[in-house]
Amino acid sequence: MGHDKNVRVLGIDPGSNVTGYGVIDAGRTFRPVDYGAIRLGGKQHGLAQRLSMLYQEVRRIAAGCGAQQAAVEGVFMSKNWRSALKLGEARGAVLAALADAGMEVFEYSPAVVKMSVTGYGRADKEQVREMVMMLLGVDKVMGLDTSDALAVALTHAMQGGLG
Amino acid sequence: MGHDKNVRVLGIDPGSNVTGYGVIDAGRTFRPVDYGAIRLGGKQHGLAQRLSMLYQEVRRIAAGCGAQQAAVEGVFMSKNWRSALKLGEARGAVLAALADAGMEVFEYSPAVVKMSVTGYGRADKEQVREMVMMLLGVDKVMGLDTSDALAVALTHAMQGGLG
Numbered sequence: 186m187g188h189d190k191n192v193r194v195l196g197i198d199p200g201s202n203v204t205g206y207g208v209i210d211a212g213r214t215f216r217p218v219d220y221g222a223i224r225l226g227g228k229q230h231g232l233a234q235r236l237s238m239l240y241q242e243v244r245r246i247a248a249g250c251g252a253q254q255a256a257v258e259g260v261f262m263s264k265n266w267r268s269a270l271k272l273g274e275a276r277g278a279v280l281a282a283l284a285d286a287g288m289e290v291f292e293y294s295p296a297v298v299k300m301s302v303t304g305y306g307r308a309d310k311e312q313v314r315e316m317v318m319m320l321l322g323v324d325k326v327m328g329l330d331t332s333d334a335l336a337v338a339l340t341h342a343m344q345g346g347l348g
Numbered sequence: 349m350g351h352d353k354n355v356r357v358l359g360i361d362p363g364s365n366v367t368g369y370g371v372i373d374a375g376r377t378f379r380p381v382d383y384g385a386i387r388l389g390g391k392q393h394g395l396a397q398r399l400s401m402l403y404q405e406v407r408r409i410a411a412g413c414g415a416q417q418a419a420v421e422g423v424f425m426s427k428n429w430r431s432a433l434k435l436g437e438a439r440g441a442v443l444a445a446l447a448d449a450g451m452e453v454f455e456y457s458p459a460v461v462k463m464s465v466t467g468y469g470r471a472d473k474e475q476v477r478e479m480v481m482m483l484l485g486v487d488k489v490m491g492l493d494t495s496d497a498l499a500v501a502l503t504h505a506m507q508g509g510l511g
Contacts, residue, residue: 231447231453232443232453232455233420233443233444233446233447233451233453234447234453236440236443236444236447237443237444237447237448239444240403240444240448241448257396260433262429263429263432263433264429265429266425266426266427266428266429266431266432267432268429269426269429269430269432269433269436270423270426270432270433270435270436270439271436272433272436273432273433273434273435273436273437273438273439273440274436274437274439274440274443275436275440276433276436276437276440277399277436277437277438277439277440277441277442277444278440278441278443278444279440280395280396280399280400280437280441281396281399281400281402281403281440281441281444281445282444283396284394284396284397284399284400285400285403285404288396290394290395290396290397292395
């Protein structure tokens, strides 16, 4: 694949409360296309309703962003099984939505994402955000869920030799 | 709600490998309408693809079964966070599919299901199956994922005063 050709990647960082997303173009340089965060609805909605909203929103973003490949941040460990269950529920809705939108889905562990973006596998989220903003030429500070999503998109572009 | 009126309930027991489902009519008596198990595709498919297949299958069953209410077996505890994460992923796809099919979703803990169906909160799965088959007048032995799904449907019918 020539370096002149841009490849669009959707990055997703699923979370039980907030799911970050970020779309980038990777070619000679990296360019941000769209990014933001999806908040899981409040408790006035039942769990199934909230997961359905997450599914619909991710599917809408995936279908509309022009990318064929999605990079998702994987799970390295969890504090306890209850947190893991909740994170799993969000991941189930997100991953099904990506596949249903026809995307090819890749997973990268947090350590690989940190290493790819900052050169240091144990970087904290603020350091990841700083490098993401630098690599994408973004000045306005974004939320940490959003920068994590952009980081996994960048990781896929770099690891996949797309950049 | 009069006892002459039948109410149809879809029961679901989500699992990281097998998800049981069962549709019953509850009126003066309980009647099985349809039941079975959805196996998550093999490892030749990626995780997102397998969750998408689970989502599609549950949505198809929910939309076609004629029930407006779904009863889902909840999670009481988990061996470890990895099992909880995997179960969560299946639950995420299943719950989103139920809500997307327009169903109202209710959750019942395993202990409540066991108590409702067998009168004993610590009954084992075989005892639950035996009672489910008796209550529904089914002779042919079914898988334990399927009987668990029918059990949660029966629980909803009994707890909700539908029976």
